[in-house]
Structures are given as structure tokens and as C-alpha cells.
Amino acid sequence: MKDISHTVSKAPKSGIRALFDLAAGRSDIISLGIGQPDFQTPDIVIQGNIDALKKKITHYAPTRGVPELLKLIENKLRKSNNIQVKWEENIILTNGGSHAISLAYASIFNPGDELIISSPNFVSYFYCGLFYGVKVIEVERREDFSPNIDGIEKAITDKTKALLLNTPNNPTGNVLKINELKKIVDIVIKNDLYLITDEVYENYIFEGLKHTSPASLNGMFERTITINAMSKLFSATGFRLGYAVASAQIIDLMEKYLQYTVAGTNHAAQYGFIEALKMDIEFFTKVWKSFDKRRLFVYNRLKEIGFDVVKPLGAFYIMPSTNNFNISGLQFSQKIMKEKGVAIVPGSIFGAYSEDMIRISYATELKKLEEAMNRIEQFVKNL
Numbered sequence: 001m002k003d004i005s006h007t008v009s010k011a012p013k014s015g016i017r018a019l020f021d022l023a024a025g026r027s028d029i030i031s032l033g034i035g036q037p038d039f040q041t042p043d044i045v046i047q048g049n050i051d052a053l054k055k056k057i058t059h060y061a062p063t064r065g066v067p068e069l070l071k072l073i074e075n076k077l078r079k080s081n082n083i084q085v086k087w088e089e090n091i092i093l094t095n096g097g098s099h100a101i102s103l104a105y106a107s108i109f110n111p112g113d114e115l116i117i118s119s120p121n122f123v124s125y126f127y128c129g130l131f132y133g134v135k136v137i138e139v140e141r142r143e144d145f146s147p148n149i150d151g152i153e154k155a156i157t158d159k160t161k162a163l164l165l166n167t168p169n170n171p172t173g174n175v176l177k178i179n180e181l182k183k184i185v186d187i188v189i190k191n192d193l194y195l196i197t198d199e200v201y202e203n204y205i206f207e208g209l210k211h212t213s214p215a216s217l218n219g220m221f222e223r224t225i226t227i228n229a230m231s232k233l234f235s236a237t238g239f240r241l242g243y244a245v246a247s248a249q250i251i252d253l254m255e256k257y258l259q260y261t262v263a264g265t266n267h268a269a270q271y272g273f274i275e276a277l278k279m280d281i282e283f284f285t286k287v288w289k290s291f292d293k294r295r296l297f298v299y300n301r302l303k304e305i306g307f308d309v310v311k312p313l314g315a316f317y318i319m320p321s322t323n324n325f326n327i328s329g330l331q332f333s334q335k336i337m338k339e340k341g342v343a344i345v346p347g348s349i350f351g352a353y354s355e356d357m358i359r360i361s362y363a364t365e366l367k368k369l370e371e372a373m374n375r376i377e378q379f380v381k382n383l
């Protein structure tokens, strides 16, 4: 048989999925690996989807999405993100935030282009680079996981096409401060770059910090692709709906690419998203409080156990170092899964600078987090 795709073959199977394969058939596992909130998708959102199906909305949706939904997203962008757009020109609905990431790559890069990201960072950014022939340049984050802005500037070459930001960040929990964002934006403008900004965790932000969308800053809209999704805010990862926001020129390209690759997004599910966007955001306050409590609990317990750990300020992940226990992140993750039944993702899947780290998701109820921390404590005592 002739060779199959070299490019796709190079990407490993998802490290997170591999971890779940190890857990298969075991009832004692506590998962700290999961990247989705544990609360129920609001009923009204589910009902919106069901009603649409009952109305026989089972055919292709408009390629960019249902106008009513696009108008609600336009409104949300104006009110919550201070980004002024025209729904007819600047928004396209995607199959989750993941698909918006791949559309961003498809629409701006040519093979050989370079993309700069802070590392550690979310896995898809690396492998989309591989799939679209983009060289992903990792700039190691500072000790507190903030971006190394001088390092980013130094990494720019004549092949650099774009920078990518994900704040609040998966896996580090870092939140970009406004002064850092302004410095990055200056670099983007000065070097005539694009900026991809993944804002799927914008609501999971703590300690009084505020999320600023780069596209709202002067001179940035035309060069920014903003990515978001209903997945994390509405705990609706299975709806597979997200969106990209950009200049009309970029959205036109995304539409072409989307048309010939996936031909649209789930039509009936879009009516669930419509109901979600009509909801009072107050529904999230209770969730937010519970996540804040979990965040502080896990951070304090990890410190108490003896980890070197940076306090996360956003998203729902924490990324301790395993150095104090003389074990790599991968060994830690495999061993604790076997011996104590705790699923934790090794840091190595998030780039070249996190082999001595593990990523813990605290999107799990407090009781389970307590038990998981006790198991981790017993585990490290025996190392």
C-alpha cells in the first residue's frame, strides 16, 4: 500500500484521550483531566434545540449561521467585548472553538509562515500548525506563566505572520494583564502581524481581573481573529458550536473553507445557542463562585502537599511542577493513574517547556477534589 498522509501521521493521538484509555473499566478513577465544566447545560438551551428539531429544522443551515444567532453574537460582542461588528460581514459560526482555530489557520497562513505562541499552551495550536504547514515558535512563559514579551519580540522574523493569545489560558490559568496586552498589541502593529485570540474562557476570570478583547483596542480589529464558543460558558461542549470574528475579507475566506470542508454547523443546535445568548448572564454567578472556591482549595492543597505551583487566575486549570518530587510530569501522570486512580494530564502535551509539569483541571465537584488531593498527598509521600 502507498503511504498515507505524512503530515497527519506526525501528530500523536490526543494525550488526554490516551489517559482516559488507561482509565477504561475502572470505577475508582477521579478525573482531573477533563476540559469541561461539570454543571448541567441550562434547560432552556436544551429546550431551544429540542423545539427546533420538533419544528423540523433538520436541513442545512446558512453557511455562516442562522441570522438571528449572528445578530445576538453581534450584540454580545458590542456589550461584553466592546467590539463593533456587522453580523452580515464579520462573524461565522463554527463547530466549536476548535473549528474556529483551524479556520483561523486556514484563512491567514501560507506554508512556511511562522506563528508565535507562549508555551505551555493549548494543544490544538501546535497540531493545526502541522496540518497547515505553519512553523509554531514557542516562547517559554515566565516563572509566573505570564508571557515573556521581550522573548516574543525577539522571536519575530520576516516569516512571522501572527501571534496567538489565549487568555484566560489553558493549561496555565494565566490571565494577561492589560499592560501586557497593550505591549503585545504594539508589537503586532509595529511588525504588521495578525493576532489570533482565543477567548473561550473569558468568563472564568478571578481576583477582580477583567478580560479585554484585543480586537477592541485601537487599530486592532482588522488584524485580529477572535475565537469564542458556547462550550465553556454554557457547559455545552457537545453542542459543538463556536464562532470566529474578523474582517470581512478573512470571514469570506473562512466561509469558503467551511463550505467545502464541513458545509455548515448543526442547524437545530443553533437554536439552543440562541436561547443561551438570550439568558441573563447572572446564571453564571453561582457557577463562577463555585469555581473560584475550587481554584483556591486546589491551589492551597497543592502548596501544602509540597508542590511548586503558580496560583491560577483564570480558566479552570492549574499547572504544578513535579520537580520537588524528582519525577517527570509523564511519569507522575502514569504512576498516579495506576496506583491511586487519579487522572492527571502530563505537561509535555502542552509544548516543549512543560515536561516537568502536570495539568490539573478543577472543573470537578469539591468533594471529589478533596479526595483527589488526599490521594495525591499519599502518592507523593511514597515517591
Ligand SMILES: Cc1ncc(COP(=O)(O)O)c(C=O)c1O
Pocket: 035, 095, 096, 097, 098, 099, 122, 166, 169, 170, 198, 200, 229, 230, 231, 232, 237, 241, 242
Ligand atoms: C483554549 C481552548 N480553546 C479552544 C477549545 C476548544 O473548545 P471547543 O470545545 O468549543 O471546540 C478548548 C477546549 O478545551 C480550549 O481549552
